[in-house]
Amino acid sequence: MPQDIASTEKPDIQPVGYELDDLYTYLEDERLDAIEPARLSITSPYVVSQFLGRLDVDDRRKILRLIPLNIGTDIVAEMDAEDAADVLEAMREGRAVQILEDLDPDDSADIVAELEDDDQQRLLKAIDPETAATVRELIEYDQDSAGGIMTPEVAKVFTDMTVTEAVGMIQKLDEELEHIYYIYVVDHDDQLLGIVSMRDLVMAKGSDVIGDIMTTELRGIIPVDMDQEEVAHEMAEHNFHALPVVDENKRLIGIVTDDDIIDIIQEEATEDLQKMMGAGGDETLGDPIVESVRRRTPWLVVNLVSAFFAGGVIAMFEHQIHQLTILAVCMPIVASLGGNTGGQSLAVVIRSLALGDVHRGESRDVCLREGFKGLLNGVLIGIIAAAVIWAFTGEAIVGGVVLLAMILSMTYAGTVGAFIPIILKRMGLDPAQSSQMFLTASTDIVGFAVFLGLGAWLLL
Missing domain, CATH: 1.25.60.10 (MgtE N-terminal domain-like)
Structure with a gap:
């Protein structure tokens, strides 16, 4: 075979x-x-x-x-x-x-x-x-800005052209442009007047005039000086593949495409995350060591100053800690939970600010809602922590102190975690810029003061 x-x-x-x-x-x-x-x-x-x-x-x-x-x-x-x-x-x-x-x-x-x-x-x-x-x-x-990220290569036709003339012009443009998303209609001064789809061109007669078949109800027109984050919001809102960019005289000068927006989103997300922790917004692993150190040092100095304040609070209760060492054991627990609670609020609020979901009149309500979330979490987590401490020490009052301290510190942390990025935004600053450091400093100082104050009052 x-x-x-x-x-x-x-x-x-x-x-x-x-x-x-x-x-x-x-x-x-x-x-x-x-x-x-x-x-x-x-x-x-x-x-x-x-x-x-x-x-x-x-x-x-x-x-x-x-x-x-x-x-x-x-x-x-x-x-x-x-x-x-x-x-x-x-x-x-x-x-x-x-x-x-x-x-x-x-x-x-x-x-x-x-x-x-x-x-x-x-x-x-x-x-x-x-x-x-x-x-x-x-x-x-x-x-x-929109001008900094746009491409000036635009598929455009004139309003007084016939469909046959417009199709011929588009065929020539197709050799020059990598992508043709939409066909924009302008006058001979490049004033943006409307938009026409490929379907409209195919279905129209060759003798039809573009001005008669174009759509004049335009959405998502971008001023050339609009910030790139706002451009990304516009793109997300309208779900277009490209947005037209016009100058101060309403002349069409370019388009922003969806691939540009993807780059912006990645860039802004990376920048916010790094700034939140006090690193350079555009810092990379390959940056010169000296440059990275130069960018990080000022914020670490701020962190050091805040740590001294937190240490000062602990020093105020040195005598009480010496008398009752359980305070020293439980102190990091209260501070850690407060910091994490604030960090959760911080992350949610920064994202909401970036997406434009927080409006000026809503700031107070946002802070109150995050504070209430912290309070409820403080009750739930505080009960668990109090029960564990009571089981190990046999001292119900110690567990009660921890419970009260967690409720107060986590309520405060949730509130301030929302307040910090909102106030930074109001001041015209980047809400992500080292907000985690300010939050940690604040929650540590308040958490230590509340816990040690309650401990000194109720236990000693």
Whole structure:
């Protein structure tokens, strides 16, 4: 019986790209030269960009030279703008210029804005004049505004065009634009007048005028100076793939796309988390040690001062603690639960503020609600703690002191956990900026004072 030929053939094994851990292994083993160019070329640009963030400039250049330029451009687009600028400054001018010209204008602008002045002017003179003009215009906007994150490449047609003319114009634009989300209708001064869908164009007659078939009820129009967090809220509210950006004269100058919003959300979430703990908002593991220390030290000094105040409260009750050591044993329990209660309120309120869910008239109610939650948790957790302490010490009054202290301190912690970010927001500051440190200092001082005061009063 003839052998089944198909069963003897070896299946084709498709090459796969590197995982991030694979690349880190090459770095740890100091074997960057062993990275395979072919395999690197099919690795996710995001993975490679994350890896490059751990390398010095020379090694970044070495890795990028292993792969074709078009793939290198995708990787540079995924990199942190400051890291990408460092790489472009060290590259040969021709290669750097080609990357800047191939990038989307908003990505090019982010990188150019991070260049040293001399390099910025040198590269802007070398790239295509039209691209250079666009980049110069974009870097004038605040990086955290709609203008700073928008792309000026917009699919737009004129209101007095026929459908046939508009379709021809869109076909030409399709060769230049990476994505066409919506087709915006403008007059010859670029005033935004309406929007027309692909379906409307397909269903309309070729002789129909765009102004007659467009939709004029527009939502989600973004002023160029709107903060990027507010832009993200608008995108979430309307569920559009892109939002039009207009200048002070209502002229259409760009769009913000949903992939830009994803980057903003990730950036803002990371920034809030790090600021809440007193680290730099844009600090990374690869930052110079001296720079990281410089950013963290001021907030640690604030923490040290608050710790001295908390220590001062304990020192006031030194005699009572010496007489009744159970106070020293239970003191960290009360402080820890108070801090955690406040931290829960803090996290919920900061998130709500970021999403715009807390309005000016609701601040008092938010604080009261979080305080009441802390009170109920204080009763429940306090009863458990009091029962355990009573069982171990045989002293019901000690358990009662712990119960009362937990109720008071956790009620206070819930209230102040809501109050701190709200008052920071009112002052025009970032609600996340080291709010955890202020909360810990406050709950420690009040928790120690309440517990030791009750202990001295009821037990001694």
